[in-house]
Amino acid sequence: MAKPKVSAVMKQGKLTPWLYLLPALIVMGFFIVYPMINTVSLSLKNKDGTASAATTCKEGEPCWGIFENYRYALTEELNTTTFETTWQSFWESSYGNTLKWIVFMVSGTVILGLLIAVLSDRVRYESLAKAIIFMPMAISFVGAGVIWKFIYDFGTSQVQIGLLNAIITGLGGKPISFLSTTTLNTFMLIFVGIWMWTGFCMTILSSALKAVPEELQEAARIDGANEFQIFFKIMMPIIMPTVVVVITTMVINVLKLFDIVYVMTGGNYNTEVIATRMYTEMYKNFQTGRGTAIAVVLILAIIPFIFMNIRRFMAQEAMR
Amino acid sequence: MKQNKINRILNKIPLHAITIFIMIIWIVPTLGLLITSFRPVSLINTTGWWTFLSTDQEDTTLFTIENYVDALVGYRGTRTYLQDCESGDQPVSLNCDLSDLLNPRGMGRAFVNSLLVTIPSTIIPILFAAFAGYAFAWLDFKGRYFLFAILVGLQVVPLQMTLVPILRVYAKLGMNGTFWGVWLFHTGFGMPYAIYLLRNYLGSLPKDLFESAYLDGASHWSAFWKLAIPLSTPAIASLAIFQFLWVWNDLLVALVFLGGTKPVMTYQISNMVSSLGAGWHILTAAAFLSMLLPMIIFFALQRFFVRGMLAGAVKG
Numbered sequence: 001m002a003k004p005k006v007s008a009v010m011k012q013g014k015l016t017p018w019l020y021l022l023p024a025l026i027v028m029g030f031f032i033v034y035p036m037i038n039t040v041s042l043s044l045k046n047k048d049g050t051a052s053a054a055t056t057c058k059e060g061e062p063c064w065g066i067f068e069n070y071r072y073a074l075t076e077e078l079n080t081t082t083f084e085t086t087w088q089s090f091w092e093s094s095y096g097n098t099l100k101w102i103v104f105m106v107s108g109t110v111i112l113g114l115l116i117a118v119l120s121d122r123v124r125y126e127s128l129a130k131a132i133i134f135m136p137m138a139i140s141f142v143g144a145g146v147i148w149k150f151i152y153d154f155g156t157s158q159v160q161i162g163l164l165n166a167i168i169t170g171l172g173g174k175p176i177s178f179l180s181t182t183t184l185n186t187f188m189l190i191f192v193g194i195w196m197w198t199g200f201c202m203t204i205l206s207s208a209l210k211a212v213p214e215e216l217q218e219a220a221r222i223d224g225a226n227e228f229q230i231f232f233k234i235m236m237p238i239i240m241p242t243v244v245v246v247i248t249t250m251v252i253n254v255l256k257l258f259d260i261v262y263v264m265t266g267g268n269y270n271t272e273v274i275a276t277r278m279y280t281e282m283y284k285n286f287q288t289g290r291g292t293a294i295a296v297v298l299i300l301a302i303i304p305f306i307f308m309n310i311r312r313f314m315a316q317e318a319m320r
Numbered sequence: 321m322k323q324n325k326i327n328r329i330l331n332k333i334p335l336h337a338i339t340i341f342i343m344i345i346w347i348v349p350t351l352g353l354l355i356t357s358f359r360p361v362s363l364i365n366t367t368g369w370w371t372f373l374s375t376d377q378e379d380t381t382l383f384t385i386e387n388y389v390d391a392l393v394g395y396r397g398t399r400t401y402l403q404d405c406e407s408g409d410q411p412v413s414l415n416c417d418l419s420d421l422l423n424p425r426g427m428g429r430a431f432v433n434s435l436l437v438t439i440p441s442t443i444i445p446i447l448f449a450a451f452a453g454y455a456f457a458w459l460d461f462k463g464r465y466f467l468f469a470i471l472v473g474l475q476v477v478p479l480q481m482t483l484v485p486i487l488r489v490y491a492k493l494g495m496n497g498t499f500w501g502v503w504l505f506h507t508g509f510g511m512p513y514a515i516y517l518l519r520n521y522l523g524s525l526p527k528d529l530f531e532s533a534y535l536d537g538a539s540h541w542s543a544f545w546k547l548a549i550p551l552s553t554p555a556i557a558s559l560a561i562f563q564f565l566w567v568w569n570d571l572l573v574a575l576v577f578l579g580g581t582k583p584v585m586t587y588q589i590s591n592m593v594s595s596l597g598a599g600w601h602i603l604t605a606a607a608f609l610s611m612l613l614p615m616i617i618f619f620a621l622q623r624f625f626v627r628g629m630l631a632g633a634v635k636g
Contacts, residue, residue, distance in 0.1 A: 020455035023448040031508025035482030119339045138618035139611045140569030142586040146607040147349045256478045306473040313472040
């Protein structure tokens with residue numbers, strides 16, 4: 001482990017560094033570390049944290065003892081009568097939806113981000129194109145929710161004021177109620193997420209692409225490689241580490257995603273994801289134990305990424 | 321030669337077509353919101369916003385700013401605020417003078433609240449993070465590397481984890497619904513990323529600079545204020561923009577800790593969406609009002625925004 005040494009000239013008191021660190025350590029300790037520990041302990045208790053979760057078990061129903069809240073968090077949404085219903089209920093549960101979000105939003109943002117980064121590099125209005133794609137990053141999920149609710153609007157009468165349904169009826173189709181049709185609605189929400197986050201992926205991937213030496217591409221061109229070969233055989237391998245970083249960042253973002261679902265459907269019509277379900281349990285049903293158990297499930301899903309982050313940091317430090 | 325040139329242009333058509341197609345998809349939704357927010361209610365609900373240029377609606381005015389007035393004062397009636405005030409039968413909560421701008425249901429008040437939440441929530445974490453970043457970059461202490469590695473890990477802790485415990489502590493201290501509660505919360509959560517960014521920036525400054533200052537008799541305290549802070553202005557700018565937009569656009573923290581007692585813009589809008597108290601005309605105007613400041617900041621300071629992002633933006 002390479003440990004960068006600070007200057008030997010600059011002497012310091014023994015306490016000095018800790019005085020500089022103190023404000024930061026206090027707020028982080030109080031707002032991040034303490035709540036994490038407290039959340040874990042609350043997740044083993046009943047709805048207001050006064051007794052063990054085991055006391056909430058009911059006679060004749062499955063019970064996981066002190067882990068009762070985890071039973072609720074993990075299995076409540078499932079209907080396990082047959083394999084088919086199990087799969088169906090999982091697919092429409094908050095976990096199934098979170099999985100859809102991860103798979104489709106991450107791949108969508110990364111692929112589109114990469115595509116735009118490559119394309120805009122070759123046109124003269126690059127900065128305009130990038131500013132337009134990037135702009136949704138600056139606005140809130142709430143604002144985006146309003147924008148897209150309007151696009152998806154479903155009119156019961158003849159007139160469609162939502163753009164998408166107007167296009168569909170204009171082409172002779174039947175209008176669709178995008179936000180209340182199960183399964184379709186989650187994908188409609190995911191598209192909003194893609195709209196918001198593609199700019200992030202594009203920016204980072206574009207700067208990685210621009211760092212690929214021009215000579216490499218020129219040399220390949222002279223050897224007769226076409227643009228696609230240059231991209232997949234030369235550019236992609238070089239920017240792969242950046243792609244991995246973007247993907248992990250996006251997975252973390254998606255796991256924590258709350259606002260889009262909360263604003264656009266409120267978690268109704270089977271659009272619930274882990275983060276909104278946690279909010280529902282905590283602030284609508286006032287089930288602190290269950291809510292915190294869901295929060296713990298969320299952090300367990302994120303822990304691998306915490307370690308990936310630390311490892312990446314250590315690798316960077318070693319190169320400094 | 322000429323053949324070649326035509327070929328080159330033809331080859332480029334798919335490239336431009338795809339690029340422009342994506343640009344249109346990205347810009348149209350926002351454009352629709354903007355146009356709608358300026359159309360009178362009667363037109364919004366009967367025609368699509370894309371018909372705004374058609375001429376068969378000569379008898380009504382095509383554009384109005386009344387939606388914005390209604391949104392700012394929080395008007396929820398069936399007509400418009402200005403009409404109601406003219407005839408003198410406005411709702412009891414409105415006075416038809418400038419004080420209506422601070423009506424708790426309106427976006428005017430929410431705008432002020434958003435500013436009151438966001439500005440301290442941007443300044444305090446940057447100050448704390450600058451201290452800590454300086455220590456990590458230029459001071460020697462036991463566990464320096466280890467502590468920093470933990471900090472990198474803390475960057476991705478989900479905010480949702482911490483809401484319940486903090487809410488309980490705040491309830492005991494009577495801090496729910498206060499600005500202090502939100503400021504401190506955002507400070508705690510902004511810390512890992514802010515320290516990470518500032519430490520990396522400060523650490524990249526030349527060592528000689530600090531050493532010669534030290535030999536000239538400067539203490540760490542004055543080196544911090546006279547060298548580190550002024551030199552890291554670009555990093556601080558990136559950070560400030562990030563934190564500002566983050567807090568401004570946040571819904572969850574505002575929802576949980578402030579709720580309706582001090583409604584911010586995001587809270588107000590999400591309320592309008594769910595409670596059906598407002599139609600599209602007010603909703604679109606309100607949404608655009610909330611986007612105004614972020615958009616200005618974004619277009620004016622895009623450079624810093626992008627730089628901060630490239631420095632590694634992973635945040636709770």
